[in-house]
Amino acid sequence: MQRMKFPLPHPFSLGLLTAFLLGARLTAGDLPPADAPVVLTVVKCARLVDPGTGQVLADRAIIIEGDRVKAVVPAAELAKALPAGATVKMINLGAATVLPGLIDCHTHITGQPENFYEDMFRKSPIDEATTSHIYARRTLDAGFTTIRNVGAGNYVDFALRNAINTGKLPGPRILASGPALSATGGHGDLNGMSPYVRFEGDINGIADGIDAVRKKVRENIKYGADVIKMLATAGVLSEEESVGAPQYTLEEMKAIVDEAHLWGRRVAAHAHGTEGIKLAIRAGVTSIEHASFIDAEGIALAREHGTWLVPDIYNDDYILAEYGRLGFPQKMLDKERLVGRTQRENFTKAVQAGCKIAYGTDAGVYPHGWNGKQFFHMVKWGMTPMQAVQSATTVAADLLGWKDKAGQLAPGFYADLVAVKGDPLADITVLEQVEFVMKGGEIYKNRLTADAVKVFE
Numbered sequence: 001m002q003r004m005k006f007p008l009p010h011p012f013s014l015g016l017l018t019a020f021l022l023g024a025r026l027t028a029g030d031l032p033p034a035d036a037p038v039v040l041t042v043v044k045c046a047r048l049v050d051p052g053t054g055q056v057l058a059d060r061a062i063i064i065e066g067d068r069v070k071a072v073v074p075a076a077e078l079a080k081a082l083p084a085g086a087t088v089k090m091i092n093l094g095a096a097t098v099l100p101g102l103i104d105c106h107t108h109i110t111g112q113p114e115n116f117y118e119d120m121f122r123k124s125p126i127d128e129a130t131t132s133h134i135y136a137r138r139t140l141d142a143g144f145t146t147i148r149n150v151g152a153g154n155y156v157d158f159a160l161r162n163a164i165n166t167g168k169l170p171g172p173r174i175l176a177s178g179p180a181l182s183a184t185g186g187h188g189d190l191n192g193m194s195p196y197v198r199f200e201g202d203i204n205g206i207a208d209g210i211d212a213v214r215k216k217v218r219e220n221i222k223y224g225a226d227v228i229k230m231l232a233t234a235g236v237l238s239e240e241e242s243v244g245a246p247q248y249t250l251e252e253m254k255a256i257v258d259e260a261h262l263w264g265r266r267v268a269a270h271a272h273g274t275e276g277i278k279l280a281i282r283a284g285v286t287s288i289e290h291a292s293f294i295d296a297e298g299i300a301l302a303r304e305h306g307t308w309l310v311p312d313i314y315n316d317d318y319i320l321a322e323y324g325r326l327g328f329p330q331k332m333l334d335k336e337r338l339v340g341r342t343q344r345e346n347f348t349k350a351v352q353a354g355c356k357i358a359y360g361t362d363a364g365v366y367p368h369g370w371n372g373k374q375f376f377h378m379v380k381w382g383m384t385p386m387q388a389v390q391s392a393t394t395v396a397a398d399l400l401g402w403k404d405k406a407g408q409l410a411p412g413f414y415a416d417l418v419a420v421k422g423d424p425l426a427d428i429t430v431l432e433q434v435e436f437v438m439k440g441g442e443i444y445k446n447r448l449t450a451d452a453v454k455v456f457e
Contacts, residue, residue: 038086040065041441044075045098045419051393052408054386056425062098064415067440072409093419093436093448099389100409101145101416101439102431103396104371106268106289106310106360109135109160109174110152112367116327125154125202132160136171138369141445143418143434146173146397146406148360150229150268150289151180151188154203158224170444173414175400178220179205180229180270181213181256186247187235187270205229210255213248217259228260230285232269233276236319236335237328237365243335244273244293253283266401268310272339274298281307287399289360291350292343299353308399310360311347313381314374316340318366344381351382358399359392372432375424385425415441419448 041064048060059075063082073081082088110132113119139147149157161174182188182205189206207216217228232253234242248256253269260267261284269280272292280288281301287308288294294302294309302309319336350357361374378388397407406414419436437445 038065038083039089040070040082040086041089041091041415042078042082043091043093043098043417043438044078045093046095047097047423048072048409049097049099049386049389049424050409051100051386051390052410054390056097056423060098062409062415062417064441067415067442069409069411069413069415071411091443096419096421096435096448097423097430098409098417098419099424100393100407101414101418101437102143102371102392103146103148103359103400103407104139104144104361104363104392105148105150105287105308105358105396105399106312106362107139107147107149107368107371108151108362108364109139109147109149109368110156110364111135112364113323113326113328116323116329125156128152128154128156129159132156133163133169133171135364135368136160136164136169136174138367139363139371140170140172140437140439141434142369142371143420143431143437144172144371145414145416145418145437145439146175146400146402147363148175148177148227148268148400150177150227150270152176153179155179155223161226162224172439173406173416175226176224177227177229177268178223178225179203180231181205181207181216181220182231183247183252184208185240187231187233187238187240205231208252210252213252213256214259217256217265218263221260221263221265225265228256228265228267230256230267230269230280232271232280232285233273235270235272235290236339237332239329239331241331242273243338244271244276246273246276246279248279250279250283253280253285257284281305287358290339290343290362291346292339294346294350296349299350299355302350302355303353306356308356308358308395309350310358310399311343311350312360312362312365312374313344313347313377315362315366316343318370322366344377347378348382351387356395356399357383357391358396359388360396370432372434375428375431379428385428388428389424389431414439421448 043062048057061075061078063071110128157176163169164171207213233244266286269285270289271277274293277298291309393407420430422430435447
């Protein structure tokens with residue numbers, strides 16, 4: 001029998017057929033115009049802090065296409081840098097100082113303390129889920145366009161991150177850890193209650209032994225963890241007596257790090273105590289959070305291993321001033337008194353030794369939106385203003401694994417920027433009052449001028 005021959009359909013016809021078979025409706029409006037006009041946003045400013053070079057550049061124009069920076073040029077050369085026929089949205093920030101969007105590497109975005117016993121007994125994950133977006137917006141308004149959230153129960157931070165990423169809520173970019181891994185009876189498992197009290201359905205990070213901690217890492221990643229948080233030592237705001245005793249063995253810590261790396265995740269280790277800090281560094285964690293009682297050997301180890309330190313040296317002031325009023329047990333306040341000044345003195349030693357120090361505040365221990373208050377203390381305790389800015393931009397981005405897309409205003413990077421009145425290198429406290437916030441090329445806050453945006457074609 002002779003085979004019948006059918007001509008192959010034209011590729012465009014095949015596309016129409018495929019769309020029809022898939023139930024799609026293809027219209028003329030679905031086809032891109034042959035010569036789509038280029039739409040650009042230009043932000044002009046009197047000063048631009050460039051943390052990549054450590055310089056302040058005068059009279060700059062930042063050219064943005066979509067959610068990315070296309071170019072940064074002297075304002076006088078802007079006309080030559082714009083393509084012919086482009087539609088330009090011009091944002092003139094006048095005498096303001098512009099910086100890349102700020103990064104906080106240690107937050108707890110899903111809550112903040114209001115009353116110790118009510119927070120513990122009267123509130124549920126539902127409360128966190130329905131209020132966390134408020135804290136996210138306050139954080140963004142404070143100029144922090146990216147955060148690393150290191151510790152949240154019940155996967156609430158995953159849901160918040162996803163809602164922000166899909167444009168349902170305004171907020172910073174979030175790298176979320178979900179529940180922090182904790183040993184039984186450790187910093188994440190001591191609440192002072194009777195063993196007969198149970199929280200039904202609570203999703204936490206409690207795991208013991210090599211197999212169990214590996215499984216918990218996998219479980220967190222399965223449900224959305226960008227980073228793994230491990231509680232390597234005791235802490236302040238829990239019921240155990242010690243502030244910094246190790247609470248995982250070296251073998252358990254190595255298993256956590258190895259499993260996280262297998263899945264392409266970095267590990268942040270809560271570690272106040274001297275020995276726990278060194279165990280965590282030797283286990284291969286990416287960062288040490290708090291680092292309160294780090295000693296000379298620990299500082300040398302951090303430098304040798306390239307481990308970041310993330311000391312939260314502002315919130316001691318808030319805890320000692322407010323936590324008694326909020327009903328926190330006296331033992332927690334007493335532990336904070338052991339930590340505060342020692343942590344700051346060791347911060348100075350780490351700065352002098354040249355350790356990699358990233359900006360992390362523990363926001364959520366104190367009110368969200370106050371993230372910028374730590375800059376003053378970092379300068380007071382040994383950093384230059386530029387180093388403090390770099391800790392919250394280039395250094396922080398490197399810690400997150402985002403050094404090629406955040407922390408700078410350069411071609412290909414996210415169009416995340418903030419503006420302040422005054423010069424933060426002369427007075428670092430101006431970063432506590434951010435006047436303008438752009439994330440991904442969109443303006444989320446503008447207190448500089450009512451008619452900042454003008455469109456030219």
